[in-house]
Amino acid sequence: MNDWVVYGGGGHARVIGNAITLNKCRLITYFDDNKDLSSINNTPVQPYHENVEQQAKMIIGIGSNEVRRNIAKYIVHNFGIVIHPKAIVANDVIIGEGSVILAGAVIQSGAIIGKHVIVNANVTIDHDAVIEDFCCVYPNSYIGGGARVGTGAIIEACTAIPRLSTIPKVFEPEEVVALDLY
DSSP states (O other): OOEEEEEOOSHHHHHHHHHHHHTTOEEEEEEOOOTTOOEETTEEEEOOOTTSSTTSEEEEOOOOHHHHHHHHTTOOSOBOOEEOTTOEEOTTOEEOTTOEEOTTOEEOTTOEEOTTOEEOTTOEEOTTOEEOTTOEEOTTOEEOTTOEEOTTOEEOTTOEEOTTOEEOOSSOTTOOOOOOOO
């Protein structure tokens, strides 16, 4: 059994927490600075600290691409990959650390999913497509074969990206805005 921690306490964090538990893994805690939030579905919530549950895998459960990118630079925990048990992912797909594949998603052969990407419910990513780091693909979207989605891009719900298309990057993954996590 793998131990997990989720950074965030909102709706996306809860969805990830549910996917973790559906995979028969143990969700130990959520990290969130909201002092009014003490637990989520009977799982404790506490402010982030690098010394808490160091052995657990981490997922950033925050939907904003820019916030996820900035937080990822400060996290000491090792990032994992969460794939909902109702997602279908071809065995040769490459998925970067910190990424989440949610229920009903289908990712076809040869696709590459970067780091800290959110592939939401009922998304189809066709063969050989590339989704670069810190992207979010909203529900019911289709990314065509061989298409490339640039770093930090958002694909809105119910969008179809034609095969071999290129969506430009929004930011460089190395750009960081100072955050106070302690």
